[in-house]
Amino acid sequence: xxxxxxxxxxxxxxxxxxxxxxxxxxxxxxxxxxxxxxxxxxxxxxxxxxxxxxxxxxxxxxxxxxxxxxxxxxxxxxxxxxxxxxxxxxxxxxxxxxxxxxxxxxxxxxxxxxxxxxxxxxxxxxxxxxxxxxxxxxxxxxxxxxxxxxxxxxxxxxxxxxxxxxxxxxxxxxxxxxxxxxxxxxxxxxxxxxxxxxxxxxxxxxxxxxxxxxxxxxxxxxxxxxxxxxxxxxxxxxxxxxxxxxxxxxxxxxxxxxxxxxxxxxxxxxxxxxxx
Amino acid sequence: xxxxxxxxxxxxxxxxxxxxxxxxxxxxxxxxxxxxxxxxxxxxxxxxxxxxxxxxxxxxxxxxxxxxxxxxxxxxxxxxxxxxxxxxxxxxxxxxxxxxxxxxxxxxxxxxxxxxxxxxxxxxxxxxxxxxxxxxxxxxxxxxxxxxxxxxxxxxxxxxxxxxxxxxxxxxxxxxxxxxxxxxxxxxxxxxxxxxxxxxxxxxxxxxxxxxxxxxxxxxxxxxxxxxxxxxxxxxxxxxxxxxxxxxxxxxxxxxxxxxxxxxxxxxxxxxxxxx
Numbered sequence: 001x002x003x004x005x006x007x008x009x010x011x012x013x014x015x016x017x018x019x020x021x022x023x024x025x026x027x028x029x030x031x032x033x034x035x036x037x038x039x040x041x042x043x044x045x046x047x048x049x050x051x052x053x054x055x056x057x058x059x060x061x062x063x064x065x066x067x068x069x070x071x072x073x074x075x076x077x078x079x080x081x082x083x084x085x086x087x088x089x090x091x092x093x094x095x096x097x098x099x100x101x102x103x104x105x106x107x108x109x110x111x112x113x114x115x116x117x118x119x120x121x122x123x124x125x126x127x128x129x130x131x132x133x134x135x136x137x138x139x140x141x142x143x144x145x146x147x148x149x150x151x152x153x154x155x156x157x158x159x160x161x162x163x164x165x166x167x168x169x170x171x172x173x174x175x176x177x178x179x180x181x182x183x184x185x186x187x188x189x190x191x192x193x194x195x196x197x198x199x200x201x202x203x204x205x206x207x208x209x210x211x212x213x214x215x216x217x218x219x220x221x222x223x224x225x226x227x228x229x230x231x232x233x234x235x236x237x238x239x240x241x242x243x244x245x246x247x248x249x250x251x252x253x254x255x256x257x258x259x260x261x262x263x264x265x266x267x268x269x270x271x272x273x274x275x276x
Numbered sequence: 277x278x279x280x281x282x283x284x285x286x287x288x289x290x291x292x293x294x295x296x297x298x299x300x301x302x303x304x305x306x307x308x309x310x311x312x313x314x315x316x317x318x319x320x321x322x323x324x325x326x327x328x329x330x331x332x333x334x335x336x337x338x339x340x341x342x343x344x345x346x347x348x349x350x351x352x353x354x355x356x357x358x359x360x361x362x363x364x365x366x367x368x369x370x371x372x373x374x375x376x377x378x379x380x381x382x383x384x385x386x387x388x389x390x391x392x393x394x395x396x397x398x399x400x401x402x403x404x405x406x407x408x409x410x411x412x413x414x415x416x417x418x419x420x421x422x423x424x425x426x427x428x429x430x431x432x433x434x435x436x437x438x439x440x441x442x443x444x445x446x447x448x449x450x451x452x453x454x455x456x457x458x459x460x461x462x463x464x465x466x467x468x469x470x471x472x473x474x475x476x477x478x479x480x481x482x483x484x485x486x487x488x489x490x491x492x493x494x495x496x497x498x499x500x501x502x503x504x505x506x507x508x509x510x511x512x513x514x515x516x517x518x519x520x521x522x523x524x525x526x527x528x529x530x531x532x533x534x535x536x537x538x539x540x541x542x543x544x545x546x547x548x549x550x551x552x
Contacts, residue, residue, distance in 0.1 A: 032441035039449040046455060046463055046485070048472040051312040059472035179286050183293040190300045197307040203299055 004108055011112045029118030037070060037125045040192070057194055061225060063133035069192040069217040070126025072153075076160040077119030082110050086168040088178035096271070106268070107165070139224055151246065152220035155253045159216050160188075162253075166260035172267030188213040194222065196234045208235060212256065215249050287383050294336065294387045301328050302394060317462045322396040323509060327456055329391045331505040334412065335453065336384055338419045338500070340373045344440070346427025359544070366540070369427075370420055377416075398509050407518050411504040414525040418500050421532045428536075428543045450492045452502030458511050460489035496528040 044066065048059040057065075090096040099106045141149065167181035187206075190198075191213040198204055207214040222231055228241035240248045305328060309321035316324070346369065349355040358365050400408075426443060433439055448454050464486030468478055492498045503521045506512040512521055 028439075028442065032445055035442075036445040036448075039445060039454055042449075042484075042488070043455050045472060045481070046459065047308055047316075049463060049468040049470060049481075050316050051308070052470055054307055054311045174285060179289050183289050186293070187296060190296075193304060198300065198303045199306070200299060200303055203296075203303065206296075 004104075007104065008112045012115065015115045015117075026117055030121035033118055034121040034125055037122065041066070041129070055194070055197055058137075060133050060136040062193070063129055064137060064221050064225070065194055065217055066192050067126050067129030067131075067133050068221050069189070070122055071130050072126075072156045072160065072216055073188065074119045074121070074123025074126050076157060076164075077122055078116055080111060080161055080164060081116035081119065082114040083164050083168050084178070084181060086110065087171050087181045088176060091171045091271070092175050100272070107264070137225065141224075145224065148223065148246065149220070152223070152249070155249050156216040156220065158253050158257055159212055162257045162260040163188075163211060165264055166256075169260065169263040169267040172271050184211055187211050188216070191217040194218055201236070204234075204236070209252070212252055215252060219245070219249055287379075291383055291386060294332065294384075295390070298329060298332060298387060298390065298394075301325075301332070317459060317466065319456075319459070319511075323398070323511070324456070326395045326398055327505055327509040327511055329395050330508055331453060331501065333384055333388055333391065334415070334505050334508075335501055336387075337377065337380060338412075338416050339380070340376050340419070340423060342369050342373050342376075342420070343423040343427040343443075345369075345372075346424065347430035350427070350430045366424060366536070369424060373420060400508075403515065404507060404510075404518070407522060408504055408508045411507055411522055411525060414522065414529060415500050415504050418496065418525065418529050418532065421529065421536050422496070422500070425532065425536050425539055428539050431543050431546050446495075447497050447500070449488070450495050451497035451500055452492070452506065456506070456511050457489055457492050457498055457502050458506070460485050460492070464489060493524075496532060499525040499528045 044059075044062060047054070048062070052058070054062065086096060099109050102109060163184055164181065167177055167184050170177040170180055188211070191207060195204060195207060195214045195218040198207070204214070207218075219231070219235075222234075223245070228245065231245060232238055232241045235245075237248065302325065305321065305325055309316060309324070314321060346355070349358070355365070358368060426439065429439065464482045468481065471478060471481075473481075492502075499521075503512070503525055507518050507521065512518055
């Protein structure tokens with residue numbers, strides 16, 4: 001673990017150097033991503049200029065989901081962006097093999113090889129919106145609330161991580177899985193809006209069980225602003241109230257992580273065997 | 277076409293994704309409109325839904341990835357092979373794009389059929405139907421020329437990914453894909469009955485929306501998305517506005533074609549001097 005962080009910090013220094021070298025690329029990426037969020041924010045604003053609430057959610061509550069979703073996505077984007085290269089081309093052009101010959105875990109190498117500073121823009125805008133919405137909705141957190149909050153934050157990061165790893169693993173069989181990863185990732189952006197807006201059992205189940213982005217964005221926020229019964233009803237799981245909901249979230253997160261690590265390992269064996 | 281169906285998995289993923297987008301948008305706008313009593317700024321739910329749904333189909337139909345392909349060929353030098361042969365590079369790329377579109381059209385059949393069940397088809401006079409078709413053809417030509425220009429830009433740009441992101445996000449906002457352009461003007465002109473962010477003066481927000489509307493009309497992107505689906509679904513009303521929008525498309529087509537041939541000439545000089 002200590003060794004991991006020592007090497008990581010060495011990589012980190014190199015990253016910052018290249019960042020200083022290519023200021024313009026960095027700025028372009030940040031502006032582009034920031035622009036995307038300003039645009040979706042304007043749409044939200046436009047809609048709320050005509051109505052008081054969508055369903056049961058006020059504008060400030062919607063911002064809470066919106067900000068949180070961006071914050072999570074941005075955080076993941078910064079530290080865990082390199083895995084995309086496996087899905088897109090590293091298997092196809094064979095450059096994946098370089099990870100196999102180094103004396104360090106493959107996933108660790110992929111994570112530390114590149115930090116994506118473009119995601120900082122997403123993260124910061126998300127953080128600002130979140131803090132604003134947090135104040136406006138009058139939320140007050142006790143120590144216990146902060147613990148739950150941190151727990152959801154971790155679960156969310158793990159879900160993102162696991163979904164991307166799973167998507168990239170598919171490339172071991174199909175040579176390239178960039179499209180699959182893109183689609184998975186894009187579906188995540190639908191959870192910027194509360195889950196109960198989608199009055200369809202299929203879409204809800206998809207976002208809870210298959211690509212559990214609802215657990216990344218909706219559950220953590222709605223936990224603090226609605227009654228447990230309300231959440232359980234929307235989820236369609238009567239027992240998932242209070243600490244049971246925490247258990248449910250963590251359980252699903254672990255299952256997904258196990259599944260994705262398993263697939264990754266199976267893929268690696270296949271890659272080693274054929275050498276392609 | 278054959279090249280396209282070689283990637284059947286890819287196609288299935290995209291079809292699945294289109295379905296998800298369609299249903300998510302359907303439920304989202306349903307929730308929004310039902311919170312506002314069925315209509316938003318004099319636009320009815322069924323009209324907006326058909327705008328969103330057909331906008332999705334139209335944008336898929338005209339989309340392609342020749343910009344990425346040209347950029348790729350420039351980066352790895354294969355473009356030189358094209359220049360040696362006795363045909364126009366632009367022509368070759370267009371032919372390739374038409375093949376891609378045929379495949380795309382086939383892939384769009386399931387989503388389109390679903391849309392026909394899901395939303396009301398706007399009543400169409402022969403004039404409007406004709407205008408939509410002409411406008412679609414112009415859109416197709418416009419997108420082709422724009423992508424050609426963007427692809428050639430790879431001669432001078434190092435961060436093509438940044439440009440790609442930038443393109444996507446700017447086009448999403450200014451083409452009417454995220455929010456119909458007539459809504460921007462209505463928001464700017466009518467008072468804002470419900471003001472979600474109390475500390476921004478109402479006038480400032482109105483001017484932002486008006487400004488966005490005007491910028492959209494100063495940029496070519498609205499001619500590539502808003503015009504055909506706007507005419508088809510009656511967001512652009514009356515014979516003169518319809519003809520005006522089509523005329524604007526023709527203007528942009530000429531302007532961009534001029535720009536394309538100019539950039540191409542300069543790019544060719546670039547290749548000859550540097551040898552690729």
